[in-house]
Amino acid sequence: MVLILGLIALLQTGALGLFALHYLSSSLQEQMGERALHVAKTIAAIPQIIEAVETRNSAVLQPIAQSLAEKTQARFVVIGDSNGLRLAHPNQERLGLSMSEDDDDDLSPTLVQGLAQVTRAEGSLGRSMRARAPIFDTDGNKIIGIVSVGYLLDRVETLVDRYRLTLALVILGAFGFSVLTAIWFAGHFKKAIFGLEPEQIGRLFQERDATLQSVREGIIAINAEGLITTVNHAACRMLGLPRDSTLTGTPIQHLFPDTRMLEVLTNDTPQFDQEVRVGELQFIVNRLPLHQGDRITGVVSSFRRKDELDLLSRQLTRIRQYADSLRSQAHEYSNKLHTIAGLIQIGATDEALNLIGQETRDHQALIHLLVEAVPDPILAGCLLGKYNRARELGLMLTIDPDSQMVDLPPELPREKLVSIIGNLLDNAFEATLNHGGPQQAVTLSMTDLGNDLIFEIEDRGPGISPEDQQRIFAKGTTSKSEPGHGLGLHLVSTQLQQLGGTITIEPGTPSGSRITIYIPKHPGGMHD
Known part of the structure; x- marks a missing residue:
């Protein structure tokens, strides 16, 4: 960029300089020619000149011509007769000789046709810009002579040389300024493109385009x-x-x-x-x-x-529920196995058999209830996992045997549903465990009758005051001092709004809280 801009500036200023010099030389020569013509016509009209030419009196014309040349700053003033023979000339040795001997100029336009003209030629005194004017007699009818006034072009060349030096300095200054401007512009431009060269930019553009087209x-x-x-x-x-x-x-x-x-x-x-x-x-x-x-x-x-993300979310939710269920079952069965092994070691075989039978009956009853009432595997897996989690905490999750959740709309996001139910059950477990202690029951009932899906969860915690009911769904609101809490109920509230659902809180019987959520079945009840 520095080289290109510098060369462009040099070529432009050089071309403009040559044009300016040529124009200046032409203008000066034209002005000099007009001045010479004006002087020639003026001399030709002087009565004393006319009189002396008529009498061919060189003695009078010679000093007058020299005087006029000095006053008009002309290089020469030459006066000739009607035949073009010199009557006055700066060089007396050339008096009487023809004015056309120095060049091939034709004097007839002036001496015959009476035309004033400007020419540029190499005369006896050097290259000059000269003007010729006819001298008429006193009556103005007859051409009796000719006046030639010349200005040497050496003055023009000297003046042009002076401007040529000035223009050369201007050109060099413009070139230096262009180089400095180009250096600044190149630095600014490189900063704007992070210091990359054009080839690197092109390669990065191709990589960016390939990356954009490859992502899903x-x-x-x-x-x-x-x-x-x-x-x-x-x-x-x-x-x-x-x-x-x-x-x-x-x-x-x-x-x-x-x-x-x-x-x-x-x-x-x-x-x-x-x-x-x-x-x-x-x-x-x-x-x-x-x-x-x-x-x-x-x-x-x-x-x-969204359906692609929902599918992935459902898969992750299902895996998480299965993992929670397996972890809780493994922990619960580990405790049961240790208990059974201890009973066998002390010889209490009847108690061991009763414990085994009770465990089998409880799980069979829960699985039978879930198979009949909750055919959706994601929701059933969530409830089974929470049941085992309650057993692990020393609590009981009791599901109302009259519950039914068969009519789940296909478009209802399962990950949001299990997130809502899971968060509410976790809060119920924690409230019951902290207030009522172990061996307490958290009850869940659900129904899909009508236009809404209704879930009702009742705990044995301390209950929720009317004042707290207004703010427990705000993000960050919690009764715990440890960081990282206060998000579960806010998430429940947000997801219920997305599903078009509502939530109510009532006192439990005989203590605790009863939380009921209503989720519309129809997609028209959902909003983004």
Whole structure:
């Protein structure tokens, strides 16, 4: 860049300098010619000159010509008769000789046609810009002579040389300034592109494009004017756009009239994990503003279809529930096995057999209830895991035998449902254990009759005062001093709002709290 800008400046200023010198030389010569013509015409009109030419009196003309040449700063003033013979000349030896002997100029336009003319030629006194004017007689009818006034071009060359030196200094100054400007501009430009060379930028652009096209998430970026600058193949596939469509430069509102990317562009606030519906599809969207210094230059949005995330979440939830269930069962059965082994060692075989039978009956009854009342494997696995967790804590989870949860809508997100039930049961276990001690029961009843799914959980804790009921669902609200609490009920409240559900809190019988949640079955009751 430094070399290119410097050479461009040198060529430009050099070309302008040559043009200026040529124009200056031409203008000076033209002005000199006009001045010579004016002087020649003036001398030709002097009565004393006319009289002396008529009488061919060189003695009179010679001093007058020299005097006029000095006064007009002309190099020479030559006066001739009607035949072109010199009557006055700076060099007396040339008097009487023809004025046309020094060059091939034709004197006839002046002596015959009476025309005043300006010529540039090599005369006896050197290269000159000269003007010739006819001398008419006293009556002005007859051409009796000719006046030639010349200015040597040496003065023009001297003046042009003086300007040539000035222009050369200006050209060198402009070249130096261009080089310094180019160095500054190159440094600023390299800083703006993070010190990368053009080849590196091209390679990074290809890598970025390949990366964008390889990711499975849809990516759309806009500039500060809201025009699309980037869209990858995954975004085209998810949104049903042809891959060969020219979307670059299209206003984002034309594709998504309700987009919130312009909101991020205005308030400079990133948005994460937003649920958005586009037609019949739901997406999980993240939006981040792009900055260059303190200025917002655009927004990039990445998104994935919500059903893909829901599927992954359901799989993780199912695995987590199975893991919790197995862990609780392993812990519970380990305790039972140690107890049975101890009874056998002390010879209490009848008690050991009764304990084994009781354990078998309890689990068989719970499994039979879940199979009949809760055919959904995710919810059943959650309840089985929480049952074993209660046994592990020394509590009892009692499920109302009249419960039924068969009519679960397919579109209801199972991960949100088990998260709500799991958090509420964990809170009930903790409240019962801290207040009522072990061997207490937490009861759960559920029904799918009507238009809502209803879950009712009752604990044996200290209860919840009306004042606390207004704030326990706020994020960070907890009665524990340890950090990391106060999120469970806030998560329950948030997920219930997403499902369009409600929650009520009542005093339990004879103590504790009764929490009831209502979740609408129909998708119209859900909102993002």
